[in-house]
Amino acid sequence: MNTLTIRKLGPISDAAVRFGDLTVLVGPQASGKSIFLQWLKLVQDIEPIKKQLADYGTDWERDPSAFLSTYFGEGMEGTWSERSSQVLVDDKEFDLKPRLLRRRRKGTRAERVFLVPAQRVLTLRDGWPRPFGDYRSGDPYVVRAYSEKMRNLMETELSRNPALFPRANRLKVEYREMLNDSLFSGFELNVQRVNAQKRLILQEGKKRLPYMVWSAGQREFVPLLLGLYWLIPGAAVSKREDLQWVVLEELEMGLHPRAISTMLMLVLELLHRGYRVCLSSHSPQVLEMIWAWQNLKQNGADGGALGKVLGAKLTPSVRKVFDDVMQKEIRAYFFERDKRVTEISGLNPDAKNDLEASWGELLSFTDRANRAVAESASEHEAEVA
Amino acid sequence: MSLRQDVEQTKGLESCYQPGLKALKQRDRKQIQIEHPVGSADVDTALRSNYPNAARWDYLIGQRSGAATRVHWVEVHPANGDHTIGEVAQKLQWLKTWLSGTPLRSYASRYYWVASGKCSFNGRYPKLRSLIQQGLQPPVRHLTIPAKGR
Numbered sequence: 001m002n003t004l005t006i007r008k009l010g011p012i013s014d015a016a017v018r019f020g021d022l023t024v025l026v027g028p029q030a031s032g033k034s035i036f037l038q039w040l041k042l043v044q045d046i047e048p049i050k051k052q053l054a055d056y057g058t059d060w061e062r063d064p065s066a067f068l069s070t071y072f073g074e075g076m077e078g079t080w081s082e083r084s085s086q087v088l089v090d091d092k093e094f095d096l097k098p099r100l101l102r103r104r105r106k107g108t109r110a111e112r113v114f115l116v117p118a119q120r121v122l123t124l125r126d127g128w129p130r131p132f133g134d135y136r137s138g139d140p141y142v143v144r145a146y147s148e149k150m151r152n153l154m155e156t157e158l159s160r161n162p163a164l165f166p167r168a169n170r171l172k173v174e175y176r177e178m179l180n181d182s183l184f185s186g187f188e189l190n191v192q193r194v195n196a197q198k199r200l201i202l203q204e205g206k207k208r209l210p211y212m213v214w215s216a217g218q219r220e221f222v223p224l225l226l227g228l229y230w231l232i233p234g235a236a237v238s239k240r241e242d243l244q245w246v247v248l249e250e251l252e253m254g255l256h257p258r259a260i261s262t263m264l265m266l267v268l269e270l271l272h273r274g275y276r277v278c279l280s281s282h283s284p285q286v287l288e289m290i291w292a293w294q295n296l297k298q299n300g301a302d303g304g305a306l307g308k309v310l311g312a313k314l315t316p317s318v319r320k321v322f323d324d325v326m327q328k329e330i331r332a333y334f335f336e337r338d339k340r341v342t343e344i345s346g347l348n349p350d351a352k353n354d355l356e357a358s359w360g361e362l363l364s365f366t367d368r369a370n371r372a373v374a375e376s377a378s379e380h381e382a383e384v385a
Numbered sequence: 386m387s388l389r390q391d392v393e394q395t396k397g398l399e400s401c402y403q404p405g406l407k408a409l410k411q412r413d414r415k416q417i418q419i420e421h422p423v424g425s426a427d428v429d430t431a432l433r434s435n436y437p438n439a440a441r442w443d444y445l446i447g448q449r450s451g452a453a454t455r456v457h458w459v460e461v462h463p464a465n466g467d468h469t470i471g472e473v474a475q476k477l478q479w480l481k482t483w484l485s486g487t488p489l490r491s492y493a494s495r496y497y498w499v500a501s502g503k504c505s506f507n508g509r510y511p512k513l514r515s516l517i518q519q520g521l522q523p524p525v526r527h528l529t530i531p532a533k534g535r
Contacts, residue, residue: 284509291507349507350500350526359507366508370517378494378520 001044005088010035010079015341020331021271024290025280026344026360027335033280034118035079036335037247038072038142039087040278041113043094044245048111050104052145056132064100074138110242114231115142118249118280120223123147127199127211129154129226150226154191154198158229164200165189165225169234174318175266182259183221220254221263228266232273239273246275252283260285261310265318268310271328272321284362290330291347291359297326334360388447388454391488392426401431409444413461416499420532423447423454432483440472442480445489448530456492457530464500464524470512473498477521498524 005016012032017023025033042049053060053070060066069077079085080096087094123129123146132148158164165188166176180186187202187209200222202209211219231239231246251263260283270277279286292309303322307314312322334342334355344356351357358364392402406414408425426445433441444459460476463469477496484490498516504526506513513523 288507288509295505350504363508367523370508370513370523374517374520374522375495377518378496 001089003088003090004036004040004043005086005091006032006036006039007086008081009039009085009087010076011337012036012335013338013340015333015335017333017341018331018343019276019278020345021276021325021328022267022290022330023276023278024286024330024332025278025335026282026287026332026362028337028361031335031337033335034249035072035076037115037249037278037280038140040245040247041115041142042071043087043089044113045111046099047104047108049141049145050100051108052132052148053141054104058137062101064097067100070137071141073140074136076140112243113245113247114227114240114243115146115247116224116227116249117142117146118253119143120146120227121220121253123150123223124200124211124219127201128197129223146223146227149230150223153226153230157233158191162191162193163188164191170229171232171266172269172317174313174315175262175269177313178262178265179225182256182262183218189222189225215254217254217256217259221259224248224251224263231270231275239275244276245278246270247278249280250282251279252281252286257285258311264289265310265312268321268325272324282362284359284366287332287347287359287362290332293326294330294347302326332360386488388424388456388492391492392424392445395487395489397432397435398426398428401426401428403427406446409446413443413499413501416461416501416526417446417459417528419446419448419457419528419530421449423449436483439483440475440479442476447492448532450493450532454492456489456494457497458494459497459499459528461499461501462524463502464498465502465505467512470506470516473521473524474516474519477516477519494520496521497528497530498522499528500524500526 003016003018006012007014010032011030012035015032015036025036027033049071058070060070065077068080072079082097087096117140122143129151130147131151132144135144161167165184166180187204190201190203191198192201192208200211202214202218231243233240248267251267252260255263264286267277267279289309293306296305303319303326304314306326307318307322312318331343331345332347334344342353342355344360346356347359349357358367389402392398401408402424403426404424405422406417406419406425408427409417424447428445429441429443442458443461446457446459448455448457458480460473462473498521504524506524508523517523
């Protein structure tokens with residue numbers, strides 16, 4: 001899939017998005033970014049989604065409206081209008097109703113899109129991922145599915161060793177060092193067993209910190225870390241074979257810029273491993289990296305220059321990642337409620353289109369602050385003179 | 386006193402005042418749009434003989450602003466590296482020192498940097514902030530100054 005077009009659907013008036021290897025969506029709250037990303041998953045994974053819902057006994061009684069309420073969450077079914085909403089995949093109409101009503105065939109294929117929802121922090125309760133069935137049926141499917149996948153990962157692949165971070169066979173040592181510096185500050189992330197119950201704790205020597213006393217950034221990041229462990233299975237396996245897309249909502253939540261840089265490096269690692277990545281973000285830092293990346297590419301710089309932007313230690317292994325991703329295609333779009341989505345990929349501060357020049361309004365505040373300070377400084381000088 | 390008279394009474398600028406944007410070099414004019422310009426002066430060229438080694442500023446542009454006249458000081462300069470920030474900082478310093486000894490100091494002034502060539506900075510670049518604090522607007526490829534000021 002290279003393009004997804006959505007029209008007249010909830011807050012989305014007209015969104016025609018051509019995906020790059022990395023695609024970033026920006027825009028104010030409730031402008032339709034999250035709905036768009038959930039559709040990106042739905043159009044590609046409708047069969048595995050139907051199967052999972054059926055496996056967990058969710059009966060939407062072949063009613064598309066009930067299905068949409070189950071998938072997007074309670075109250076969201078109204079975003080779709082059978083009469084006027086339109087979804088096109090590579091310019092071909094995606095007919096939701098017949099696909100929903102089609103009987104499931106045996107051997108449903110594996111999912112292609114891995115979506116890390118913005119509500120990921122809610123997936124850990126008392127420091128352990130909640131099972132799918134623990135949620136209300138009105139909770140968004142993507143949250144329930146993510147939570148279940150993390151729970152499953154913890155109970156299977158990661159169950160033998162209580163040390164979750166650092167963990168020798170997961171993530172490059174350079175990334176582990178960056179994560180330690182920017183997020184864990186010498187603490188280890190471990191599984192603690194209390195009687196029959198397991199929970200995640202941060203541990204430094206004998207000091208053990210339960211989930212509720214972690215910093216906001218640590219609480220946001222740990223569900224992400226588990227997602228990364230899923231996507232990057234181990235040294236010998238480059239990626240999950242069937243997965244093609246990673247959708248990551250608001251990677252910056254709760255994180256200091258240093259930790260955001262580390263997260264961006266991990267995004268580059270995903271690209272290097274062959275995933276297509278789609279981000280939504282409110283962080284100027286994310287677009288700053290893309291702006292630098294595109295300019296460095298145009299100026300013929302090598303991957304090392306991008307590595308410096310992210311403050312990476314340029315070992316041969318990390319250098320390989322940067323050199324590889326320099327060739328990747330990047331696109332960016334601005335979403336605004338009830339308006340046509342605008343491509344802002346150039347991120348050119350001199351662009352005639354204000355939305356591109358302001359990076360989808362992420363620089364507007366900085367611009368106003370710069371102008372106000374410069375004006376007041378010149379006026380103050382005139383008064384003193 | 387009009388801006389024309391004040392420019393003509395400034396040592397070194399006596400004969401360089403031009404109506405509208407006529408004092409701007411052709412290549413620079415393409416990058417600068419201003420509403421209601423009253424006149425302009427090519428400060429850099431006019432002061433070359435008096436201050437041959439100084440980091441001179443490029444242009445003065447007067448703009449009608451209600452009953453008053455506002456003066457915009459515009460420097461067309463590369464904006465593609467830290468060294469260019471240092472160069473413009475020197476020029477701004479020179480401009481302010483020079484300006485304080487002229488009749489033009491009494492005008493409401495604004496300072497602008499127009500990037501000759503591609504602008505490599507965005508508004509978040511930290512080293513630009515010190516210049517902004519001194520009153521300089523961040524560099525742009527095309528400068529547009531509407532009637533009410535930018």
